[in-house]
Amino acid sequence: MSFSFPRKLGVVIGFLLAANSATGNAFAQQCTPATTTAMPLNNTTVICTGTVTNQNTPNGYGTGVETGLTINVQANATVTATANFGQGISVGNG
Secondary structure (H helix, E strand, C coil): CCCCHHHHHHHHHHHHHHHHHHHCCCCCCCEECCCCCCCCCECCEEEECCEEECCECCECECCCCCECCEEEECCCCEEECCCCCCCCECCCEC
16 A cells, blocks of 8 residues: 555654653654753853743743843743742743
8 A cells, every 4th residue: 555645745744743742742842952961051042932931941932041142032932930949941041
């Protein structure tokens, strides 16, 4: 049995969406590039899309030590922390 290209593409997209749903992550709903305390970003442009929650727990994004970031939160996007002591965006010197 042979599948046409549109059908193959639909199967691949369906598989990716199912895998994404199983992991609980949403494509493009994050701030990129990612940052960590071990390797904090510096002098970089960050783009946040979708609903970002606790990407850098307890903060929505950032560890508090990054410097020189330009952070673009796209239209209809949010960056939030759910912990009482967390911040939506936490950088050392943005």
